[in-house]
Amino acid sequence: MSITIQFPDGNSQQYDSQTTSAQIAESISGGLARVAVAAVLNGCQIDLSTPIEDGEHTLRILTPRDPESLEVLRHTAAHIMAQAVRNLYGDKVQYTIGPALTDDFQYGFYYDFDLPESVSADDFGKIEAEMKKIAKSKTPLERIELTPAEAKQQMTELGQSYKVEMIDDLIASEEGVETVSFYRQGDFVDMCRGPHLPNTGKLKAFKLLTLAGAYWRGDEKNKTLTRIYGTAFFDKKELAEHLDRIAEAKKRDHRILGKQLGLFALSDDVGPGLPLWMPKGTIIRMELEGWLRGQLLKRGYQAVMTPHIGKLDLYRTSGHYPYYEHGLFPTLPMGEDEGYLLKPMNCPHHIQIYKAAQRSYRELPVRLSEFGTVYRFEKSGDLNGLTRVRGFTQDDAHIFCSPEQLEAEIASCVELTKLVLDTLGLDQYRVRIGLRDPDSSKYTGKSENWDLAEQNIRNVVRDVGLEYTEEPGEAAFYGPKIDFVINDCIGREWQLGTIQVDYNLPERFGLEYIGSDNTPHRPIMIHRAPLGSPERFIGILIEHFAGAFPLWLAPVQVAVLPVSEKCADYAAEQTRILKNNGIRVELDDSPEKIGAKIRRATLDKVPYMLILGQKEADANTVAVRHRTEGDFGEVDITEFISEINAEIETKGSQCVANRVQEQEDR
RNA sequence: GCCGACGUAGCUCAACGGUAGAGCACAGCUUUCGUAAAGCUGAGGUUGUGAGUUCGAUUCUCACCGUCGGCCCCA
Structure with missing residues (x-):
């Protein structure tokens, strides 16, 4: 044979x-x-x-050229780390899982241990040294296959209770298993599916990165294990480049840039997760919101305003209370009354606006929009700069429509969300359709409604031609949703825009409209927020632009830099002209040298600088300098104003830099 | 909330069981300057908060608060 x-x-x-x-x-x-x-x-x-x-x-x-190989390398790296930890901390170490990661921006693998003593990142040096020793020994990895019973017996003898649990699960799994595989490298054996490198010597470039707690099986009721993250590459140059990339990415961190550029602040005295918008950050927000308001008007939205609190009972009706009690600020007590809640969502208030008038099919769809600030008591460990906060605004709207209108309305929401992302050049996003988890009881409403809503969403994304993934368990408790998910500077995912289809709250609140048949009908609701929240969105935007905002959003659009005090009057006059033309301009009349002023404005990421000296004053011109492109030469102030106005109005698709480039090309 | 680390001037960081120092920023003065940092002088700190150990704590211990990295959660 x-x-x-x-x-x-x-x-x-x-x-x-x-x-x-x-x-x-x-x-x-x-x-x-x-x-x-x-x-x-x-x-x-x-x-x-x-x-x-x-x-x-x-x-x-x-071979190392194949993308799958990295996974094998990193998987083996995790095993070598486990062996190193065993060598250092002894046989009482319990092993759980240690997968390779190939999609993560930072990490290449991790291993979760139950350790007899606490380990800190200071110990990474000695663990890495031990790993190097194991790699140097070029020990072969040998696959061993046992029956589940043998495997269980061995793991029980070794006191590896997590592995015993995993074997029990394998046995109980639907397919059942005939063999359980183990890998032996020298005197270290770990249960593992494989495959692995032929020997430990192929691990030449690795680094341990972070140490963190992680619940066994991801369940907070279980014991917290020690997770060590690391990464590995086939050669040292790739590893060094990767570490550089991480260091470079961290410079874009919105928490650092937000402080440096004076965009927002978080104050211990105000409270955790309650961002304060400083004047320059406020400009970005107002520009973004103003633009979006214009888009909403074009699309037939009506603006509304609602208070920050509402009666507890309102949220019982909506279902938010007591289901989300853990995520709410404590109830504000009110004597005889049941009390009030700081609103965690705008929808119950908007629903009351819908209910405040009798509705006819002729006025549907009713689109009620509000930049509504909400408060959610996020767990302390979850707070993160502007991306996870306790007080934030939603660029919210609720659309009340008939079944016939629903899919067109969803499509319009998708179009608006894409417009927002496209306009800002956020092209690295993924679309997630959040469906209910069929095994969970956290969802309200009838199954038929859920089926309908899920089908509506699928129909729309298919028509629009969006690439998407479906993820059970990611739905809101009242309905399925389309989420636009974007990564931050270190690869963490954040949900920005969201569109949610809801048959259930209209039912819970008994919403109606009178149809053409003169009988009451139930509207369907869409909850949608193209930015998600200006806080989170701007946090991501700061990282996307590395703080260098396009002209229309830049807090300071033009810095006027007089060469010396002799030209102070001319500079002040040009500043006044720009201001009168609605340009956000700052005059730097400090007694610094021009180089220092340029440096300061550049570090502040001001898009345009006007260098004004005797020459410009005599010729009645301005010398234009761009924050990244350098000197653009002299131009008349009215011409400069019309050029930057064009750049502002076109949101950057037409910009002065292009004009200068064209001139140079000619 | 859980695990781990961290918390010193506005910012970035240094130092130390005998109550802290630099750079930048800030203020004053000098310089009036041509495309990424002029010079001098000065001011600025109950070392996150509270307790404990100690003759003495900013340093060691503990608790709390906050931040960071994960985990869980995310209407």
């Missing part, structure tokens, strides 16, 4: 029974055998040392 192997190039080759992919690689070339990491047999990843069964197969040898 023999095996027939078909290679990716289409060629086939016969081998003896039980040949391994390592041997096959060797038969192709010694070079391939040296760099081989693992193999893919009939689409499944296997170890190089796995003997191949008789028959016809396709086989691909993985």
Whole structure:
């Protein structure tokens, strides 16, 4: 008997029974055998040392060039780290899981341990040293397969209770299992699916990055394990580049830039998670909100305003209370009354506005919009700059419409959200459809309504041609939603825009409109927020632009920099002209040298600087300098104003830098 | 909330069991300057808060508050 192997190039080759992919690689070339990491047999990843069964197969040898190889490398790195931790902290260490991560911006792998003593990041040096020792030994990794009963017995003997639990789960799983695989490297054995590197010596570039707590199985009722994150690459240069990338990304952090640029502040005295908008940050918000208000008017929204608190009972009706009690600020007591809540959502208030008048089918859809500030008691450990706060605003609106109107309205919300992202150049987002988790009881309303709403959403995203993923369990408690999810500077995901279809709150609140048949009908609601929240959105925006906002959003659009006090009057006059033309301008009349003024304005990321000296005063011109493009030369102030106005109005698609570039090209 | 780390001047950071220092920023003076940092002088701190150990704590211990990284959660 023999095996027939078909290679990716289409060629086939016969081998003896039980040949391994390592041997096959060797038969192709010694070079391939040296760099081989693992193999893919009939689409499944296997170890190089796995003997191949008789028959016809396709086989691909993985080398560091293949993307899958990184996963194998990092997975083995996690095992080597586990062995290092065992060597240092002894046999009382309990092992749980240690997966490779290939999509994460920072981390390449982690391992969760239950440790007999506490470990801190200061210990990384000695763990890394131990890992280096293990790598240097070039110990082969050997796969061992046991029956579940044998595996369980061994793990029980070794006191590895988490592994015992995992084996029990494997046994109880629907498919059942015939074997449980382990990997041995020297005297260290860990239960693992594999595949792994052929030996530990291939791990040459790695670094431990962070230490964190993590609940066993992600359940906060369980014990907190110690998670160590690290990363690994095939060569040291890639690792160094990766670490540079992380360091570079961290410079965009909105919490650092927000402080440096004076955009917002958080004060211990006011309270955690309650951002304060400083004058320059407020400009960004007002510009963004003003633009969005204009878009809403065009789309037939009506602006409303509602108070920050409401009776507790309102939220019982909506279902927010007591379901979300853990996420609410405590009730404000009110004598005989049940008390009031700081509103965690605007929808109950908007619903009352809908209810405050009799509604006819002729006036649907009713689109009520409000930049409504809400308060949610986020857990202290969850707070994060502007991206996770306790007091924030939603660019909220609730659309009340008929079933016939619903999908067009959803589509319009998608269009608006995309317009917002496109206008700001946020093109790296993903779309998530949050569905209810069929096994959970946290959702309100009838199953038929949920099915309908989920179908409405699918219809729209398909029509619009959005790429999306469906994620059960991500729905709001009253309805499924379309979320626009964006990464921050270190790769964490944040939900910005959201569109939620809701058949349930109209029912809970008994909403109606009179149809053309002169009988009452129930409207459907859409909850939507294209920014999500200006706080979070601007937090992400700060990182997206690295603080260098486009002209229309820039807190200071033009810095006027007189070369010396001799031209102070001319500079003041030009400043006044710009101000009168609605430009946000700052005059730097400090007794600094021009280089220092330029430096200051550049660090403040002011888009345009006007350098004004005797020459410009004599010629009645301004010398324009761009924060990144440098000197643009002299121009008449009226021409400068019309150019930057064009850049402001077109949100940057037409800008002075382009004009100058064109001139240079000519 | 949980695990871990951190908290010193407005900011970034240093130092130390004997009550703290630099750079930038700030103020005053000098300089009036041409495309990313002029010079001098000065002011600025109950070392997050509270307790404990100690002759003495900012330093060591504990608690609390806050921040950061994860976990859980996210209407």
